[in-house]
Structure formats: C-alpha cells, structure tokens
Amino acid sequence: MFQRILLADDHPVVRIGVRAIIEVHALGQVVAETGTVDELFQLLSEQSFDLLVTDLSMPGTQHIDGYAMIERICRNHPELPVLVLSMTSNASVLRTVYASGVLGLLDKASSMAELPAAIQAAERGSAYISASLRRQLAQAGFRPPGYRALSPREAEVLRLLAKGLRVKDIALRLNRGITTISKQKSDAARKLGLRNDVELFDFLRREGFSG
Incomplete structure (x- = not known):
C-alpha cells in the first residue's frame, strides 16, 4: 500500500473524488494535494512521495504544456510512479506522454472505476492504460511494452x-x-x-x- 500519495488536479471536485476512491478501497494514504504546476514542482522538490496521481494539464506561472510537465517530473524523479489523468484522446499526445516514463494513463472523461486497478498495478510496478485510451493507441498502431x-x-x-x-x-x-x-x-x-x-x-x- 502506498504511504505517501500526492494528488495534483486543478479541479477540487476531481481531487475529492480521487481521494475518496483511494480511501474507500484502502489503496494508500494521500498526504498532499495541489491544483497548480508551480506548487506541484515545489512539493516534489521539498517532500518525498511514493505515488503521484496527476492531471495532464494544470495552470501555473511557468506556462508549460502537459507533456513538458510530465517529462520534467519523470526526468527529475525517475523513481516516482506517475499515474496521469487525461481528457485527451489524441493518440499522438498519449503516446508521447506514455513514452516519457509514466506508469499509467487514465481516461478522465470516463468513470474513475479503473483507478483502483491502476493503483494496484502501480504497486506491482506494472503499467496500466484505460481501455478507452488503449483502443485509441491501438488504432494508431501503438502497443504498450507488455x-x-x-x-x-x-x-x-x-x-x-x-x-x-x-x-x-x-x-x-x-x-x-x-x-x-x-x-x-x-x-x-x-x-x-x-x-x-x-x-x-x-x-x-x-x-x-x-x-
């Protein structure tokens, strides 16, 4: 079970929902939340976490796109498992984000019912991609390593x-x-x-x- 989970999403209702799912399924302990890129980078630099669940795109003064944000996190914290919540179904974007080193991609537009399975997979060190996003990737000719x-x-x-x-x-x-x-x-x-x-x-x- 993850002991130090960081949630990052600029919509409080999403953070509340994700936290509730984690708590109901006893998947770990959420110890910090943020809704901006700036605070996310600050938290990662000041504290240690064993799982990050983050939106693909958030506001902030640094004005970087979602891929650049994820790429920077994965580069600076290669040991940190990252699950990305994404609203996009663009296969090119999804493929690029996945290739940056994240452990999971979840379709934010669909039910969060897959979140427990994604977190459990992360605990095993296994990749997880939502069925809907996996179909988009498959149609573009991309298959995850497994x-x-x-x-x-x-x-x-x-x-x-x-x-x-x-x-x-x-x-x-x-x-x-x-x-x-x-x-x-x-x-x-x-x-x-x-x-x-x-x-x-x-x-x-x-x-x-x-x-």
Whole structure:
C-alpha cells in the first residue's frame, strides 16, 4: 500500500473524488494535494512521495504544456510512479506522454472505476492504460511494452481464453499439450504484470483482448 500519495488536479471536485476512491478501497494514504504546476514542482522538490496521481494539464506561472510537465517530473524523479489523468484522446499526445516514463494513463472523461486497478498495478510496478485510451493507441498502431513482449503463441492463447475457452480446449484446438498451453498462459500473464487468474481474466474482460 502506498504511504505517501500526492494528488495534483486543478479541479477540487476531481481531487475529492480521487481521494475518496483511494480511501474507500484502502489503496494508500494521500498526504498532499495541489491544483497548480508551480506548487506541484515545489512539493516534489521539498517532500518525498511514493505515488503521484496527476492531471495532464494544470495552470501555473511557468506556462508549460502537459507533456513538458510530465517529462520534467519523470526526468527529475525517475523513481516516482506517475499515474496521469487525461481528457485527451489524441493518440499522438498519449503516446508521447506514455513514452516519457509514466506508469499509467487514465481516461478522465470516463468513470474513475479503473483507478483502483491502476493503483494496484502501480504497486506491482506494472503499467496500466484505460481501455478507452488503449483502443485509441491501438488504432494508431501503438502497443504498450507488455503487449509487444508477448510471443505470437502467447497472444493466441490469450485470444482464445478471452473467447471463453478453457486450457484443455485450447490445447485440443491448437494441437499442443495442456502443460504447454498452461505455461504460455502464465508467461503471458507475467509479461503483463498480472499475478493470478483473477487478474488475468479481469484484464481480458476489461481490455476486450484481441492480441
């Protein structure tokens, strides 16, 4: 569980909502909040945090865009997990922000129901991207590292699992051994940062996995 979470968003109602979700799900302790870029940089320079949940764009006297803000944070605090709340669905922007080193991208326009899963993934050191944003990125030809690491056979197994087939059914269909299919399933889950079958099937259902 995260002990020192920093929330950054220029809309107080968003900070209240995020804090409430974190507290209800016992995901960690929020110790500081801010609504400006200037104060965000100041807090990061004066205190230590183990998770930052931040809006992509906030006001401030420094007048820097969202990407520049995130890039500076990731460069100066490479050990800090960063989850970004974004209103944009522009794949180019999302891709650039993700490449700067953030651990998660959440669609601010949709439900915050994915926030607990994103924070839990961050605790494992795993990346998390909202399903809606993942679709935008996929349409632009971008796949996060976990996807790219999957072998064709591992991706094939996940596609069939997503369709509801059991391991023994997949083994029969693909003419592979049950042990082989089980290993490909567990290897794929490991590459995606998923710890067990519950997390794997939740991921497949949430993402509408198609490989």
